[in-house]
Amino acid sequence: MAATPSPVRQLSRRSVLRGGLGAFAASAAGLPLLSACGGDDSGGNAKEMSFWNFYGPSDDQGPQSKWFVDTVAEWNKNNDVKVKLRYIPGKDYLNGTTLQTAFQSGQGPDIFLISPGDFLRYYNGGVLQDLGTALPDEARKDYLPGLLEARSVDGKVYGLPMEIEPLAMYYSETAFEKAGLSEADLPKTWDQTLAIAQKLTGKDRYGVMFETTPGYYQNFTWYPFMWQGDGNAIKDGKSAFDSPAAVQALKFWGDTVKNKVAPRKALGDGGGDVVSNLGSGAAAMQQSGIWAVADMRTKAKNFKYGIIPLPTPDGGSAATDLGGWAFVANSKGKNPEAAAKFIAWALGSTDAAGIERQRQWNTVVKTNLPPRKSVQQAADAKGAFADGALKKFVSQIAPTGKPEPRFPPEVYQPIADAIQACQLNAADPAKAAADAAEKIDTFLNTYQGAPIS
């Protein structure tokens, strides 16, 4: 602690007074204090860039943290403009104030991670840097169709996806055995899901589990059930949310709770956390994403589970949601050009080292589907998707997937409210859907940002 300047000394009355004068001067200037922040040191060519993320360097120093640390170390070894990682725990990154307060005051990170749900908010705020010049054509072509488009506006790419994360239904083999059920009983339809879940529900266990906490993640996991009935939230620039497909999906989630076969509150980190729910025996089936394969591998090695495609409504077709976070650069950051270069290098390099780096991330330290063809080939060559749950994800589930929609908060919120009200408050799905549709339309009437998809 010797290196720490004594806080007491910094607190002399004089320094407080001096601070006071500074603030008075600032407040006399009034709003410029606020608005000037954005431009303080933008567009510069500073020698250090901050990279905010929710992986590393974390306290547990797990493999995912290590991947971030190693990648950055590799870059720093060969480049003048250094990257400095800042770890923010996932919960605070997703729901906290850290990023927002920073951007609000022009102190945003130079490089950071966003999910599709965040894309338009940041794009419309004018803080996303066009990665164009940094990204060679070769790299562009290596990405699977649709992925870059979901992070582009007017043909310009603003973010590089690091992974593809489809959703599936996980089930516990032990729970099925205990209930006297076999693989033949695995549900294919919603009705079967409700019936089987009934049998699996016991004193300590729920038959099936969907995300219960409101948020972008819950919406993300719910969309596939709407898509299965060929519904969508927005069609042709207008809300299409009050469709039978959305109504029946709202009703399905509500029924699982009404029948007491699904929990009202998930454990641990919620629906995305298979270890805490399925793994602890609190749920017999759980909707979650491909990342859970790696989680189970490290934290519940001996737990026997399988996956199936998300059950569909009668007459519906299979569908899932393809999530995945992307690296983006802050156009008002300290060195946006270098930040774009870093991103293109870290995720887009087509040389052997670049492909290996991506393979490590997507199939070794974490389990995702690689977003790039060359990486997929490299992973296949190592047999990463040769068997088990991952094979099913690749062959059966991912092909039915659509990229996660990039709805701005004003579209996300009415949908989230409808889901919550129907799932947990026994609201009438038709009415909830109509209310949400009306709100979305009101917003769309005055919306002027980039196209919503």
Add this chain to the structure above:
Amino acid sequence: MKIRFFPILAHVLAIIAVAPLLWILISALKPAEDVFNFGWPSTWTLDNLQYVLLKIPMPRFMVNSAIVAVTVTVVALFFHSMAAYALARLRFPGRGIIFSGIMSTLLVSLPVILVPLFLVAKQLGLLDSYAGLIVPSIFHAFGIFLLRQYYLNIPRELEEAADLDGCGYWRRYWSVILPLSRPVLASLSVLFFLANWNAFLWPLTITRNPDLRVIQLGVSGMQGQYASAWNLILAAAVIAAIPTVVVFVAGQRRLVDAMKTTGLK
């Protein structure tokens, strides 16, 4: 012997009140797989506490929290007692206005001014530093108010003795008022320490450097990284709570007296 009803009731209620805390303590001492077992643990283990202390920089978080909480407490009590002395004992133009001005800041709480406060802190160069954790937390009207109430009740004769000796106001404050406030300062320091040790929202907003993380951020971060490991989360919670319990037990006798002498009546 007549057994009195109310004392027994009080004991029963006290047990109910602390039961949740005790249950957490017990659960933190259970092996991971027993954490939801409703009963006395079959085996006791210190593994959870050990893991949290050794594998996670909990000690570092605690040092940070201690630095912040102690500094804020000391400086705040000093400033507050000066302000309270002036408000209670000195006559000057604008006293009523200044007093109501100070009191009205009690209506403003941190969540509602988070962003503008962050902007001010940034302007003053306080981001990501101990100063940023400490300085904005010092100023709070509650302490001024309590101390003022206390000073109103100190007999004026005591001060006048000093006046007769020709002491200035500083000497009167320093050698008469301050020594007399020792008990109330001691008990307020317990409350201040607790409040600052437990602070969460402001440290979350103002710090980025992981080395500056305070204990509450550490505990909250556990929930993200070890979501499935209730045993570890609870162990971290217990560790975060231990210093507050110790401080409270050490200072608890003074608390009631403090409330009394501050004239909250």
Add this chain to the structure above:
Amino acid sequence: MVTTTAPPAKPMARVRAKPKAGMTRKRREALAAYAFLAPDTIGLLIFVAIPMVLAFGVAFFKVDGFGNYSYVGLANYKLMAGDDQLWASLRVTATYVVAFVPIAFVVSFALAMLVRNHFKGISWVRSAFFLPNVVSLVVVGLIWQFLLVDKRGALSKLLAPLGLGDVSFLGTPSLALGTYVVISVWFLMGYQMLVFLAGLKDVPKELEDAAQIDGAGSWQRFRYVIWPLLRPTSFFVVVNSTIGAVTGLQAFDLVFVLTKGGPARATSTVVLYIYEQAFTFNNMGYAAALTTMVVAILVVCTGLMFGFTRGGRFDED
């Protein structure tokens, strides 16, 4: 009121004080007072008043969260009328205040009466009631999440014999707000109990004894001796807990950790809604306007309370 207001200074002392050259005593006293007040006043100005003024200013702008501002006049205030979620969250906060403030008041007052007079083990009992208050709200949130886990949590296990084993206290909209009230009371009762105890210490024992001799029952002693003397304390407790319940950390930290405003917005308090507007929607301008409205409501409420109780008689020397 038993406050010992200081007796007026003796004239003799006044005469003896030696005025310093060129400055009247009055002036010196005022200067000293300003110097004493300076650190705290300046600090409060910078870290509370200026942010608040900034919030007022920002309320007239549309702010997108990335440092872009455009002046919109009163538009943010006009938005409020049609914002049904705002009204829903105001309802949640109002319900919370109406439930929490009286329950916390009665519980902590009852506890104070219970531990007022000495009995064996009293100090442990007092500490036990205060103990929840020393734990941080982050930890309190964790504790109750753990105890209230669906089906396998300790409380569910405890209630299972009554057939209430699968009640979800935090997941059922009709129960979540109540659960939040109970946890808040548990957290704050010890603190308020101490405040009451302090007030009770000032009730002169002789007065109570006299009343008893006069044949007053315990209810009458309470009603006519203790209660009137406790009015200022009660006022303090009510004002304090109302402010805390509307905008305090308990209205934010605790909800944030426990439910994030869910299920189905059942615990979405107005502070949480402001936070959501600011940080989920990046509507900083609207959030600032909401802030000023909430503070205005608080000012009116506390003003009314002052009016009804004639200031709770905080002595203004």
